[in-house]
Amino acid sequence: MLQITNLHASIDDTPILRGIDLTINDGEVHSLMGPNGSGKSTLAKVMAGDEAYEVTEGSIVLNGQDLLELDPHERAAAGLFMAFQYPVEIPGVTMKYFMRTAMNSVRKNRGQEELDAYEYLSVVKERAATVKLDLELLDRPVNGGFSGGEKKRAEIFQMAMLEPSACVLDETDSGLDIDALRIVAEGVNTMRSPDRSFLVITHYQRLLSYIVPDVVHVLVDGKIARTGGKELALELEEHGYSLIEKGNAVDA
Amino acid sequence: MTTDPNATLDQWAEGSDYRWGFVTDIDADTVPPGLDESVIRFISAKKNEPEWLLEWRLKAYERWLKMEEPEWPHFPDRPYGPIDYQAISYYSAPKSDEDRPKSLDEVDPKLLETYEKLGIPLEERAALAGVAVDAVFDSVSVATTFRDKLKEHGVIFCSFSEAVQDHPELVKKYLGTVVPAADNYFAALNSAVFTDGSFVYIPKGVRCPMELSTYFRINALNTGQFERTLIVADEGAYVSYLEGCTAPQRDENQLHAAVVELIAMEDAEIKYSTIQNWYPGDENGVGGIYNFVTKRGLCEGDRSHISWTQVETGSAMTWKYPSCILKGDDSIGEFYSVALTNHRQQADTGTKMVHIGKNTRSNIVSKGISAGYGHNTYRGLVNIRRGAVNARNYTQCDSMLMGETCGAHTFPVIEVGNDTAHIEHEASTSKIGEDQIFYCNQRGISPEDAVSMIVNGFCREVLAELPMEFAVEARKLLEVSLEDSVG
Ligand SMILES: Nc1ncnc2c1ncn2[C@@H]1O[C@H](COP(=O)(O)OP(=O)(O)O)[C@@H](O)[C@H]1O
Ligand SMILES: [Mg+2]
Numbered sequence: 001m002l003q004i005t006n007l008h009a010s011i012d013d014t015p016i017l018r019g020i021d022l023t024i025n026d027g028e029v030h031s032l033m034g035p036n037g038s039g040k041s042t043l044a045k046v047m048a049g050d051e052a053y054e055v056t057e058g059s060i061v062l063n064g065q066d067l068l069e070l071d072p073h074e075r076a077a078a079g080l081f082m083a084f085q086y087p088v089e090i091p092g093v094t095m096k097y098f099m100r101t102a103m104n105s106v107r108k109n110r111g112q113e114e115l116d117a118y119e120y121l122s123v124v125k126e127r128a129a130t131v132k133l134d135l136e137l138l139d140r141p142v143n144g145g146f147s148g149g150e151k152k153r154a155e156i157f158q159m160a161m162l163e164p165s166a167c168v169l170d171e172t173d174s175g176l177d178i179d180a181l182r183i184v185a186e187g188v189n190t191m192r193s194p195d196r197s198f199l200v201i202t203h204y205q206r207l208l209s210y211i212v213p214d215v216v217h218v219l220v221d222g223k224i225a226r227t228g229g230k231e232l233a234l235e236l237e238e239h240g241y242s243l244i245e246k247g248n249a250v251d252a
Numbered sequence: 253m254t255t256d257p258n259a260t261l262d263q264w265a266e267g268s269d270y271r272w273g274f275v276t277d278i279d280a281d282t283v284p285p286g287l288d289e290s291v292i293r294f295i296s297a298k299k300n301e302p303e304w305l306l307e308w309r310l311k312a313y314e315r316w317l318k319m320e321e322p323e324w325p326h327f328p329d330r331p332y333g334p335i336d337y338q339a340i341s342y343y344s345a346p347k348s349d350e351d352r353p354k355s356l357d358e359v360d361p362k363l364l365e366t367y368e369k370l371g372i373p374l375e376e377r378a379a380l381a382g383v384a385v386d387a388v389f390d391s392v393s394v395a396t397t398f399r400d401k402l403k404e405h406g407v408i409f410c411s412f413s414e415a416v417q418d419h420p421e422l423v424k425k426y427l428g429t430v431v432p433a434a435d436n437y438f439a440a441l442n443s444a445v446f447t448d449g450s451f452v453y454i455p456k457g458v459r460c461p462m463e464l465s466t467y468f469r470i471n472a473l474n475t476g477q478f479e480r481t482l483i484v485a486d487e488g489a490y491v492s493y494l495e496g497c498t499a500p501q502r503d504e505n506q507l508h509a510a511v512v513e514l515i516a517m518e519d520a521e522i523k524y525s526t527i528q529n530w531y532p533g534d535e536n537g538v539g540g541i542y543n544f545v546t547k548r549g550l551c552e553g554d555r556s557h558i559s560w561t562q563v564e565t566g567s568a569m570t571w572k573y574p575s576c577i578l579k580g581d582d583s584i585g586e587f588y589s590v591a592l593t594n595h596r597q598q599a600d601t602g603t604k605m606v607h608i609g610k611n612t613r614s615n616i617v618s619k620g621i622s623a624g625y626g627h628n629t630y631r632g633l634v635n636i637r638r639g640a641v642n643a644r645n646y647t648q649c650d651s652m653l654m655g656e657t658c659g660a661h662t663f664p665v666i667e668v669g670n671d672t673a674h675i676e677h678e679a680s681t682s683k684i685g686e687d688q689i690f691y692c693n694q695r696g697i698s699p700e701d702a703v704s705m706i707v708n709g710f711c712r713e714v715l716a717e718l719p720m721e722f723a724v725e726a727r728k729l730l731e732v733s734l735e736d737s738v739g
Binding site: 048049050051052071072073075076077081082084087088089090091092093094097098099101102103105106109141158162 | 680682686687688691693696697698701705706709
């Protein structure tokens with residue numbers, strides 16, 4: 001279970017998140033929508049432990065563990081995964097080598113055995129197939145020269161490799177054509193399980209017809225302005241965010 | 253003592269060479285600071301050198317006096333002051349055992365911690381820390397066994413001073429043939445005042461049975477600031493030589509000006525690897541070694557092969573361009589380099605590949621890593637002479653910047669005098685910042701592991717050229733040198 005309570009965070013003394021409460025039970029998929037600049041990426045990065053942000057109040061607890069006490073790499077080991085809105089390139093390190101280092105670090109931290117080269121490669125093949133990721137890409141530097149769609153698929157591939165218990169997807173749909181969107185959504189759907197929770201951040205309803213959420217939240221100005229079922233996304237699609245932004249906040 | 257070189261010149265004219273009487277007093281352990289002809293005579297006498305070598309030194313000195321100190325680009329945040337050559341002492345005998353620590357208990361714990369991090373074998377730590385060696389380590393017997401084995405194969409490997417005594421004909425034949433005494437300012441100074449170094453001769457057809465390294469690591473720590481190395485591989489011979497080690501080396505002497513000459517005859521191959529970790533100065537750039545080195549190899553014979561590999565992490569300032577003169581037809585020159593500058597360090601390094609023979613090939617792979625306020629410069633020359641038919645060069649020059657305050661600079665020069673030449677040049681610059689480190693962290697990789705993964709990935713092709721055990725040490729050295737530099 002992922003539980004965020006009264007979370008306040010700021011950057012350079014400017015408050016961005018202003019009291020967020022959010023509980024995602026195991027097995028649930030929640031969607032976080034909201035206008036540009038409302039703080040969606042900020043929430044994702046604060047959860048992951050980006051030091052550019054200062055948490056001024058509140059808590060984030062994953063499976064009973066206080067994430068704010070942990071360094072970013074320890075949060076990953078504790079089961080948190082974030083798919084970046086803008087994945088960065090890492091020159092000189094192949095994706096295959098990167099993922100092996102990541103996987104073994106995480107496994108070590110979780111008290112599991114490291115995988116040998118043979119086991120690792122078989123897991124790679126299996127997980128890459130779930131997002132139809134070309135194996136040849138894995139011999140290139142991390143995200144180096146990847147197309148927009150390849151980057152997003154590679155994020156989901158990494159998520160599948162690390163077997164997190166809480167997954168945060170930050171606009172994984174942006175910049176994808178409909179075919180790529182389907183592939184990414186399928187990859188996510190195969191990972192849905194009773195002991196895994198998802199927070200799917202998106203600006204558009206489109207993705208949510210492929211990854212059907214249990215709960216939809218709308219973030220406005222660093223606060224959750226509305227919470228509802230999957231039909232809320234359709235409503236937003238029709239009326240835009242203006243309805244909510246005008247202060248018409250209604251709690252579900 | 254005088255600080256005016258003209259005064260010294262005047263003094264020569266008057267023929268009063270023995271002003272301080274050093275030449276008669278050759279039992280002295282050290283000479284006072286200052287340089288003139290009498291100091292050179294003193295060094296030469298101290299080493300019981302033949303007349304021709306003294307003449308050679310004096311000629312070099314004469315040339316040096318007329319030369320101008322080069323001005324290399326240096327960067328405003330790390331100016332280096334003029335070197336006062338009259339403030340340097342040009343000879344001091346190795347420390348006696350009484351002056352050294354008696355055991356590891358007397359050694360700075362911080363230094364020992366670094367050895368530990370670098371994975372330096374326990375039995376070598378004491379020797380490296382300057383502990384009176386006989387107290388902990390029977391270096392004499394190790395050296396003897398080592399030498400006996402080499403002797404069986406006819407390999408000569410000894411200190412330069414010993415070579416002058418035992419193999420004067422070889423020294424005389426090859427000394428200064430690749431780096432002439434007056435090649436450049438620092439080489440001329442070295443030629444005049446060098447105190448010791450190493451000498452290697454591999455006879456015809458012999459493959460040197462071991463890496464020439466272990467012996468060096470233990471015994472050649474006090475060769476001083478003006479080191480002289482000469483390696484000759486005769487027809488069909490092979491040798492792999494490793495200089496330096498990962499252990500941090502401190503020295504009171506700020507200026508280091510070494511000269512290394514390599515000569516490869518027909519079908520011979522010399523692999524020369526360096527790990528340089530001289531004291532780089534502190535975080536603010538106070539102290540640190542100036543490392544101004546001349547290294548050059550001559551591929552004299554057809555199908556000869558010289559390969560330089562270097563990992564440079566130390567020194568406040570490094571100027572160093574290990575080069576190859578590809579004279580023999582079908583000869584090959586290679587240069588693989590990793591230079592890392594952190595804090596206020598500056599490295600200006602690269603190579604010169606001079607293609608003279610037909611079908612000569614050269615390969616250059618340079619990796620510069622800058623962090624903190626460090627500056628890294630690649631300076632390279634590929635020179636294809638008129639007769640060098642079908643010469644080929646491949647150059648790859650990559651820079652990595654860690655953070656916002658460091659710099660990378662590249663000055664590749666290509667001169668082509670034969671239009672059958674085939675030249676390829678690739679270059680890249682990449683930045684590693686907090687974003688990349690955070691991305692790695694989010695995947696479960698700790699900040700330290702992220703830095704080492706990225707750096708090792710970047711340097712892989714160069715580290716692969718090092719002998720196995722040194723590649724492992726070099727990797728650790730790069731990690732330790734970059735501690736706290738990102739994020
Ligand atoms: N470095 C920064 N300094 C000040 N404000 C910032 C900085 N980075 C982001 N912001 C502001 O934080 C707010 C939230 O941004 P973000 O979380 O990226 O929104 P979203 O992902 O919902 O589009 C925006 O108003 C943005 O301008
Ligand atoms: Mg965003």
